[in-house]
Amino acid sequence: MLIFVFVKRKILFKMKKLTALKILGLVIGCAAKFTTGSLFVFSVYQDALKDTFNYTQKEVELLSSMLNFGLGVGFLPGMFYDHFGPQWTSVVGLFVSVSSYLLIWSSTKAVSFYSSKAWLMSIYFFICGLGSIFTYMVALNTNIINFDKKDTGKIVGLLNAFFAGSPSVFAALYYHVFSHGDTTDVSNQDFPGFMLLFAISFAIVDILSILFVKIYKDESQPFVRFVNVEDDISNTNEIVTSSNSGGSHEIFCFARRNGRQSIIGDINGDSNTDNVTITNNDAERHMSVKEILLNADYEILIWTISFASVIGLVYTNNITVISGSLHLDKYNDRLTLIIPITNAVVSFLVGIISDYFKDRFPRMWILILGCTCYTASQILVFFLAGTLDFLVISAVLVGFGTAIVWSMSPTIMKEMFYVGNLGRNWGIALLVASLLGFGIQEAFGAFYDDKISPGGDGVHCYGMKCIRGGTLICLACGSVSIALGIFMQLRKKCCNR
Incomplete structure (x- = not known):
């Protein structure tokens, strides 16, 4: 009896220790996601970047696109994570992220050199995005694996809430600390100091991840091995x-x-x-790269995600460009906060709601709702963005869309496909989204530059004509994402998948 009590206490102690370590990993994961969310604060310092180096809008869009493209090459960090685990992935993230932001910081010491070399600056931003995705993968994948599948929506929603809320905090810091409260005078903004802040932030979270973020396996869970039986399902000889x-x-x-x-x-x-x-x-089974790329469900899912997420990318990175074109840039410090705050709140709630109703309301329909929010936002921008109230509403809708799409997508990915390949599978989806986003952002910049008045300064464009071309493309992408999402859900229902 005493031996039984001793063994029971030992098991309970191990379980409590395991739970505590998982929670610690989740806390650090939230901090890491918060730091990687800084990638989406590009819009607040793009004017300072543009004026410092005298770049055109198309060149600025190139920098933003390369930043996102670096994030989108997530299948490489994802595969690295799948093979080497969270600690070595954090080591690479530490080295790449810190060095890339230090390179951008150093570029401000040689403005004349970099003014004619936007291509080189774009490589620095690409490296920033690539380093960030290493940190992102550690935070997301490790916690998805560590916690029970019934809590996946809540875990992803919580992580995404920190990821989503990050830009609002960094934007507030930039406007009130690094800009000294002046949102219009770019000459008074400390862009180099902001880059140093990013370098320090990534150094801290990556070191913490190296030390404490690990995959903790619950040995009490049953081990399942797969065997193949002949097509005759009545044969139960092999079990x-x-x-x-x-x-x-x-x-x-x-x-x-x-x-x-x-x-x-x-x-x-x-x-x-x-x-x-x-x-x-x-x-429940591993698929090769060829198998997953030929899987119809996977292809439809990643293109649904990609066509939807490009709207959030282009709108978020260009919200200050849109407001400036409409002479509403004096509200930039507030407009840039709407999306991340809405995103953070909705991300946390949608994770809880989707877990609770997953048996009655499929997560795919929630994803389609996010695509619809994105599309509705672009309708408002295309027709009514000249009014501040409608610009605010469109930003709120983008916040809703971003929260839903980025919370539901990895959750659905985990549930539909083998979690052991999550890093690779999710990374490929990020790559497709970034490539599509790269093209749409460049198109947005080209439309903008094409509408600049000949008698102007050659850099800034004013009026609805400046943004309608790019917005129309985003509107088309949103419509495609809704159609693909509905097709996939109806296909699953029809085939009873």
Whole structure:
């Protein structure tokens, strides 16, 4: 009896320690996501960057696109994470992020040299984005793996809330500390000091991640091994048994049909399969790169995400350009806060709501709602952005869309496909989104520059004509994302997937 009590206490202690370590990893993950969210504060310092180096709007859009493209090459950090784990991924993130921001800081010491070399500056911003995604992957993937799947929506929503709220804090710091309260005089803004702040922030969170963020496996969970049975699903001669720490057994039987491995049943102590249903098992097996790229569900999902997320990218990075074109730039310090604050609040709530209603209201419909918010925002910008009230409403809708899309997408990705390949799978989605975003941002800049009046300063454009071309493209992207999302949901329902 005493031995039983001792063993029980030891097990409880280990469980409490494991829980505490997971929570510590989540706290550091939130800090890491908060720091990586600084990538989306580009709009607040782009005017200072533009005026410091005398860049055109197209060149500024190139810098923003390369920053996002670096973030989008996430399949490389994702694959690195899948193979080497969170600690080595954090080491690479530390080196790449800190060095890249120090390079941008140093460029302000040689303005005449970099004024004619926007291409070189764009490489620095690309490296910034690449370094950030290493940190991003550690924060997101590790916590998704560490916590139970029933809490995935809440965990991703919480992490995304910190990621989303970050730009509002960094924007406030820039406007009230690094700009000394003056949002219009770019000559009075400390852009170099802001880059140093980013370098220090990444150094802190990456070092903490190296020390404390690990994958903690719960040994009490049953081990499941996959076997293949002939197409005759009544054959239950080949089964797998696994025992958990409590001594109970779980028996699984699998079949392969048309190249797809499927779960036939979960039979607890009984080989009777009369009432067993066949379900899709993509979430339980490793797929090669070729397999995942040829998977129809995966392709539809990543293109839905990409066409939607490009709206948030272009709008967020150009909200000060839009306000400046409409002579509303005196409200920049408030406009730049709307999206991240809305994003943070909605991200936290949508994670909780989606977990609670996931059996009654599929997460895919919530993702489609996010796509709809994005599209509605661009309709308002295209027709009514000249009025401050409608510009504010459009920003709120972008905040809703960003929160929903970036909270639901990795959650759906985890549920649909094998979590052991999450880094690679999610990274490929980020790559596709960034490539599409790169093209749309460049188009936005080209439309803007094309409408600059000949008698003007050659840099700034004024009037609705400056933004309508780029907004129309974003509106088309939003419509495509809604159509793809509905098609996927109807396809799953029709095929009972």
